[in-house]
Amino acid sequence: HRLNQAALAALPPDVIRPGYDRAGTRIGIVHIGVGAFHRAHQAVYVDDVLASEPDWAICGVSLNSCDVRDALQPQDGLYTLALLGQNPSLRVIGSIRELLFAREQRDEVLRRLADPLVRIVTLTITEKGYCLAGADLDLAHPEIVHDLASPDAPNGAIGYVVAGLAARRKLHLPPYTVLSCDNLPENGRKLARAVVQYAWKVDPDLARWIEAEVAFPCSMVDSITPATDEALRERVATQLACTDAWPVQREAYTQWVVEDSFCNGRPALERVGVTLSADIAGYDRAKLRLLNAPHSALAYLGALMEIETVAQAMATPVLAAFVERLMHDGIVPNVKAPAGFNAGAYVEAILARFRNPAIQHRLLQIAWDGSQKLPVRLLGTIGDALAAGHPIDLLCLPVAAWMQFVRRQARNGVTLVDPMAEVLAEVGRATTGDANDDVARFLALDSIFAPLSADDRFVDAVRVAYVRLGDGTPAAVWRALSD
Ligand code: NAD
Incomplete structure (x- = not known):
């Protein structure tokens, strides 16, 4: 019945x-x-x-x-x-x-x-x-x-x-x-x-x-x-x-x-x-920067490591440990929280949600539309960190991982789901593995990286992160995260 x-x-x-x-x-x-x-x-x-x-x-x-x-x-x-x-x-x-x-x-x-x-x-x-x-x-x-x-x-x-x-x-x-x-x-x-x-x-x-x-x-x-x-x-x-x-x-x-x-x-x-x-915009920003940004970090690093879902990425200790550090040390110090907002409790709740094996959230889906997502999720935090004189090395690793991800998809002939798919495929195909050249090609995409790309501290940090990820293979990413 x-x-x-x-x-x-x-x-x-x-x-x-x-x-x-x-x-x-x-x-x-x-x-x-x-x-x-x-x-x-x-x-x-x-x-x-x-x-x-x-x-x-x-x-x-x-x-x-x-x-x-x-x-x-x-x-x-x-x-x-x-x-x-x-x-x-x-x-x-x-x-x-x-x-x-x-x-x-x-x-x-x-x-x-x-x-x-x-x-x-x-x-x-x-x-x-x-x-x-x-x-x-x-x-x-x-x-x-x-x-x-x-x-x-x-x-x-x-x-x-x-x-x-x-x-x-x-x-x-x-x-x-x-x-x-x-x-x-x-x-x-x-x-x-x-x-x-x-x-x-x-x-x-x-x-x-x-x-x-x-x-x-x-x-x-x-x-x-x-x-x-x-x-x-x-x-x-x-x-x-x-x-x-x-x-x-x-x-x-x-x-x-x-x-x-x-x-x-x-x-x-x-x-x-x-x-x-009264500050819904503040909550939206906190969500983009504290929830969606680590989601993107898991997506690009996890995709390079050939991991499929968020929960599987969180069950990979080196990756989980990196994302926790990224949130606590890279993002929280740079978030302007709305009044009454408890960032520490929010981060803990997000990490528990990411670990939930009952939710099958595919990393490739989160990886879509990176050209639109990176600026609102990660680059704003990096800009604020630079303005405050805070370190940005943790924050630049997922940016470099996105570049490596685009490079890998382009070289494998996989079409990206992204409004800028064609331009990105071109840039990805033109990469050589040389960090200076590759990073410069990506950072020339002004609709994504201006005005940050004019800041040498940012350019250097992305280059270091890109080198750290080596050739972007699972083993190389594993090593980069274990450092
Ligand atoms: P759903 O497919 O179950 O429902 C979509 C609803 O939107 C249906 O009622 C459909 O009739 C209506 N709809 C679709 N196109 C419409 C149109 N052109 N005009 C009027 N109504 C239209 O999807 P859902 O999971 O219920 O998600 C709906 C929305 O909820 C999302 O777009 C998002 O804004 C919000 N949301 C969803 C989630 C989630 O995890 N599913 C989380 C947060 C917010």
Whole structure:
């Protein structure tokens, strides 16, 4: 039989389930984009909220596919969350009370958005869903063109957010807060700009009202949520003794930092582990520099050593020891942490996450797009370290490892996944193994290395690191890390 409200009572005792009366909850949040991440992250925080505040249940809206609605509606919105790690656990989440597929249920979605009880609209629609061209709304995007031609019958996320706000303004209702939970820096600012630019085309008075009245807090989210696979479905079915059409899984670690700027009330998020901060940019930076930079270091050094996943890299003592040193001695002294941020605890949590063998995070995937990632992940820290007169030798080893990685892929004829793939392949093929020449070729790529490449201390340190990695073979990298 199937997981649903009636099946809850009979679940095995070790399965955690909603500790509140679901029937007594009311929908206060509309969420657009009910993908795995929303169900494994925000919906879980809201499940905790509902234990003391029943007015914040979720209506989940899908814009592109009926799959989530069709899987979860027969389950009364219930689904299982599997936490991956040392103490794997299963928890049934009850916070999603309604599921709508907008293409078939547009009126119901619009009615929900205009419901005075709804006070927050959240989104996880991936970067594409925002229809941005640079910092602006892409007015030529087919979805935007369509929605602007019929703003009362939209298809896209921006169109729905604005149609709902327009309806509320007409009804003299207070607006809802619009909260992006997607992984893009300055997500609230970008969303606000897109919404206002769209509304401007619909009705300038509406746009002015939105600018004056609607809050678009920024947020930072973090919790690795691998897509659901058959193995998870089977494990959940066995442990629950009933079937769940769409369970989700994530690592135990979770972080949600939200700017405390809401225009129509909010639940007590701070009571369920959410950090409220005015400095989301600071948290984004800390994540890039303390989490993503060591990830890249593992990716390039690990790929040279022919290691496949992050957990396997962390199980390789020389590499794990290097990354720990890189974080503690190379990065932490140069991070400007947001107020109240505990860098030491953050580093320990990150190292534990990297070691988690239940998460199969492939190093080659992390290695993608190095030309875009190096500047924000590593080179900014190096610039700050130089300005402060701090040593940069640890920080330059992963930079040199990236160069060796590009060289190796080019010489093996492997196409890089990178917007600069062609240029990089050319540089990689032109390398000779001579550190002076090779490093100079790479550092001439101004879009990546300017202005750092003008600093002799940087050039020297990269050259030393490049020499240290020898010919970039697994044995050579091993020796370099063991020094
Ligand atoms: P998913 O594939 O399970 O879900 C994607 C969701 O986005 C679906 O609901 C889909 O309908 C919607 N969507 C896709 N394109 C859209 C569009 N053009 N317009 C509107 N909606 C659209 O993926 P996921 O794991 O849930 O990830 C979704 C987002 O969550 C990511 O893009 C990222 O911003 C954020 N996130 C994910 C993770 C993770 O580990 N999976 C971690 C942090 C943040």
